[in-house]
Amino acid sequence: MGFLDELTASVTGVSTAPDDLAAAATDRSGTTPDGLPAAVVRAxxxxxxxxxxxxxxxxxxxxxxxxxxxxxxxxxVAGTGSVVLDVSGLDRILSMDPVDEIAVVEPGVITAELDRAAGEFGLRYAPDPASAAISTIGGNIATNAGGMRCVKYGVTREAVLGLDVVLADGRLISTGRRTVKGVAGLDLTALFVGSEGxxxxxxxxxxxxxxLPAQTFTAVAAYDSVAAAATAxxxxxxxxxxxSLLELLDGATLDVVDRAQGTDYSARGTxxxxAQADGAAADSEIAAIAEVLGKEATWLSAEGDPDRxxxxxxxxxPSIERFGRALxxxxxVPRSRLADAFEGVGRIARERGVEIYSFAHAGDGNLHPIIGYDKAADRLPDxxxxxxxxxxxxxxELGGTVTGEHGVGLLKRDWLAREAGADVLDVHATLKSALDPRGILNPGKGF
Known part of the structure; x- marks a missing residue:
């Protein structure tokens, strides 16, 4: 009996329908695989x-x-001959302890749903990637996802106390603990977080x-240059x-938001x-933040609804994608090099003749330069x-990293090699070989 026959006989939810295979073969990166996978398992x-x-x-x-x-x-991304193992159907919140401030969940739980459920107990799940409304906890763990609140509360790794993990040979292990502190054994939990499957x-x-914070206050400041904003x-x-939040948008981004949404942000500055502050002392903290931001600002407001x-x-x-496709x-980068990073991205846009919209989790030095191109393009322009x-x-060059929160995947493998170096990649390979000796788990991804 061949592999697919054995799989179909022992696991429900196996599909080899072409439409199912095509839908499961890629992700939001838009990367085109070399062919369709052999099957999809919806566990x-x-x-x-x-x-x-x-x-x-x-x-x-x-x-x-x-x-x-x-x-x-x-x-x-899944290519020819592979099997997609879809765990989004494991989507239960198994327990929530409001005293210990712990939730036990399956990987298919939507991030925002966990946050909402925690809110019923006066709690929150702090990591908040931009995709929170549609991404899953398992995917967030796989990439060590970040978000806007990470400047104060940390990325996904800081929120993961323990994991249940199925290894390549089918063994099930549990790592970590239910306590906030614990140093028994190697930190296998941290090893799996960000390992991209x-x-x-x-x-x-x-x-x-x-x-949940007792109160939250927001301040917004406009500047006559992105360098002044980054310096602030x-x-x-x-x-x-x-x-608790610190975001920066450049002039190109403000312009496209204005065009798409009918707003006038660019009239206040380029x-x-x-910025937000939360907690019992948020009012005094936001006042101090506003004082710093206001020194070089062309416009400053610390009043109004935070969501607005x-x-x-x-x-x-969404505004960028309304007018074209986006890479x-x-x-x-180090926070002290934030202004240099924005300046460098602007120079790259001019030299390459492309439109780049840049915004950042400025408190972390994490930039998202979005390169726009024509919707009609059938491939990524050179x-x-x-x-x-x-x-x-x-x-x-600025002492930073090629990915702050999205992961390496297929797209950045060559750049990881340049960043990490041969010796570090050898260590990666040794760990991979120990846990996945036949190399079946997400081959070609990460490293």
Missing amino acids: STVDEVRRTLRLAHDHGVPVVPRGAGTGLAGGA TLGVVVGATLRLRA CSELARARREP ALVI LLFARRMAL IEDIC AVREAGDDIFALAL
Whole structure:
């Protein structure tokens, strides 16, 4: 009996229908695989995940783990002969403890749904990627996703206390703990977070929740240059201020939001900074933040509904995509080099003759330079691809990284090699070999 026959006999939810295969073959990166996968397994239980991996391991069949497919680096792209293991159907919130501030969930839980459920207990799930309304916890763990609140609360890794992971041969292990502190053994939890499905398949997670802040205040400042705005953000760190959110939008982004949404942000300046402070002392903290931001601002407001003040940031990507296609990039630099990064991206846009819209989680030094191009293009234009490479080179030149929160996937493997170096990649390969000796888990991704 061949692999597909064995798989179909032992696991429900197996499909080989061409439409299902095509839908599961790529992710939001738009990367085109070299062909269609052999099958899609829509797992509904942990045991089905284990049986799928055990069979794939025995037959040497590549497995591409998948959640909602919202990844932007090609981490869930599945090519010829592979099996897509879709765990989005494991979507239960198993328990929530409001005293210990812990949630135990399956990987298919939508990020925003967990946040809403925690809110009923006066808690929140702090990581908030832009895709929170559609991305899953498992995908967030796979890429160590970030978001706007990460400047204060950290990225996904800081919220993951423990994991249930199915290894390549079908073994199920549990890592970590239910306590906030714990140093027993190697930190395998941190190893799996951000590993992009190359070391194991997450089937459960114990997550740390946070208390909802008693109050939140927002300040918005406009500047006559993106350099002035970036410098103001760096000055907040120098002044030891602690925003819970700090976002920066450049002039090109403000212009496209105005065109798409009928707003007038660009009339206030050529760059915008949005800051929030939360907690019991948020009123005094936002006043101190506003004082720093206001020194070089052309316009400053610390009044109004936070959601309205955040509108420009939330609508940035939808506005860009309204007028064309977008290559969504993700780099991170030291906060002190933020102004240099924006200047460098602007120079790349001019030299390559492309439109780049840049916005940033400025408190983390995490930039998203979005390269726009024609909707009618049947492939990525050379100038766009070259601009992307220039942006990665800029990040390394400034002492940063080629990905702050989207992951490496297929798209940045060559750049990871330049950033990490041969010795580090050898260590990666050694770990991979120990956990996945037949190399079946998400081959070609990450490293």
